[in-house]
Amino acid sequence: MNYKIAVIKGDGIGPEIVDEAVKVLNKVGEVYGHTFEYTEALAGGAAIDKTGVPLPEETLEVCRKSHALLFGAVGGPKWDSLPSEIRPEKGLLSLRKELNLYTNIRPAIMFDELKDTCPLRPDIVEGGLDVVILRELTGGIYFGKKFTEGDYACDCMEYSKYEIERIAHQAFKIAQTRDKRVTSVDKSNVLETSRLWRKTVEETAKKYPDVKLNHMYVDNAAMQLVTNPKQFDVIVTENMFGDILSDEASMITGSIGMLPSASLGDNNFGMYEPIHGSAPDIAGQGKANPIATIISVSMMLKYTLGLPKEAQSIEDAVKKSLKDGYRTMDIAKKGEKAISTQEMGKIITEN
Numbered sequence: 001m002n003y004k005i006a007v008i009k010g011d012g013i014g015p016e017i018v019d020e021a022v023k024v025l026n027k028v029g030e031v032y033g034h035t036f037e038y039t040e041a042l043a044g045g046a047a048i049d050k051t052g053v054p055l056p057e058e059t060l061e062v063c064r065k066s067h068a069l070l071f072g073a074v075g076g077p078k079w080d081s082l083p084s085e086i087r088p089e090k091g092l093l094s095l096r097k098e099l100n101l102y103t104n105i106r107p108a109i110m111f112d113e114l115k116d117t118c119p120l121r122p123d124i125v126e127g128g129l130d131v132v133i134l135r136e137l138t139g140g141i142y143f144g145k146k147f148t149e150g151d152y153a154c155d156c157m158e159y160s161k162y163e164i165e166r167i168a169h170q171a172f173k174i175a176q177t178r179d180k181r182v183t184s185v186d187k188s189n190v191l192e193t194s195r196l197w198r199k200t201v202e203e204t205a206k207k208y209p210d211v212k213l214n215h216m217y218v219d220n221a222a223m224q225l226v227t228n229p230k231q232f233d234v235i236v237t238e239n240m241f242g243d244i245l246s247d248e249a250s251m252i253t254g255s256i257g258m259l260p261s262a263s264l265g266d267n268n269f270g271m272y273e274p275i276h277g278s279a280p281d282i283a284g285q286g287k288a289n290p291i292a293t294i295i296s297v298s299m300m301l302k303y304t305l306g307l308p309k310e311a312q313s314i315e316d317a318v319k320k321s322l323k324d325g326y327r328t329m330d331i332a333k334k335g336e337k338a339i340s341t342q343e344m345g346k347i348i349t350e351n
């Protein structure tokens with residue numbers, strides 16, 4: 001079968017990590033007899049430089065004609081002085097909104113081979129870690145009304161029952177395929193949106209009597225993630241809380257360079273990207289870890305293209321590469337030799 005893949009490399013380390021993920025995908029095609037047809041498009045700073053806007057209409061057209069989107073990262077100091085409406089990040093947010101990709105799945109899995117890079121006490125993560133964070137992706141404070149007037153600035157957090165309900169359903173469905181436990185994270189002792197969130201999640205839970213639901217305030221969840229992360233199975237939370245908690249969870253697994261993500265909506269199209277940003281300080285130096293992007297490709301094969309065997313082959317290749325001792329800078333221990341982005345990509349492709 002011929003699969004159409006939209007590719008947005010973005011800014012900073014985006015191009016180099018995406019290049020390695022594409023090599024892995026091509027290898028999968030070669031081994032399993034699939035063709036992947038790539039169409040590159042622009043978003044973020046690269047799009048601003050070329051077209052003046054962070055998300056050109058043409059990019060959306062390319063995505064709409066594709067089965068899936070592989071995305072790198074956006075942003076960088078070069079565009080920091082721009083107003084929020086035309087910053088690189090706005091391109092990413094608009095892309096998610098325009099394509100209605102409201103479910104962001106961020107699995108935080110600790111590879112056995114990276115146990116000793118975890119900054120937590122070994123007894124806290126004894127036996128590994130396997131948590132899925134579901135981040136609501138098209139609502140909340142990132143999309144609410146915002147303005148600045150002189151020395152005053154305002155961002156509104158907004159949610160509708162409909163927006164909460166649909167992500168809650170996804171959380172319960174995913175939990176049914178796992179340990180059947182959902183932790184809903186909010187700040188309902190302070191925020192109106194969180195009160196609506198909690199009430200809606202509770203109502204939705206009634207349709208999933210086999211899944212156990214508990215609630216947690218976001219400040220407590222942040223603490224629990226580093227003191228007792230193994231209590232979690234599926235965490236569901238609003239946009240900004242999910243953004244922050246998943247970055248925190250990534251460090252427990254070893255590095256933010258290890259965490260992939262899938263962004264899904266109601267049709268079969270999916271966007272796949274590492275959870276990390278563009279890391280401009282190491283861009284173009286071959287220091288970035290391509291594993292988060294490579295595992296994102298594995299998620300693409302599993303969730304959107306319906307190729308679980310092929311997806312598994314990528315996960316196995318990553319595990320083998322780690323087991324053989326290969327490390328990029330972010331996951332290397334003190335004194336351990338680190339390999340480059342391109343070397344890691346090559347080794348995983350060969351495996």
Ligand code: GGG
Pocket residue numbers: 071072073074075088089092243273274275276277278
């Ligand atoms: N690959 C993720 C990325 O580029 N992150 C930068 C960014 O703009 N993050 C904001 C967000 O994910 O909402």
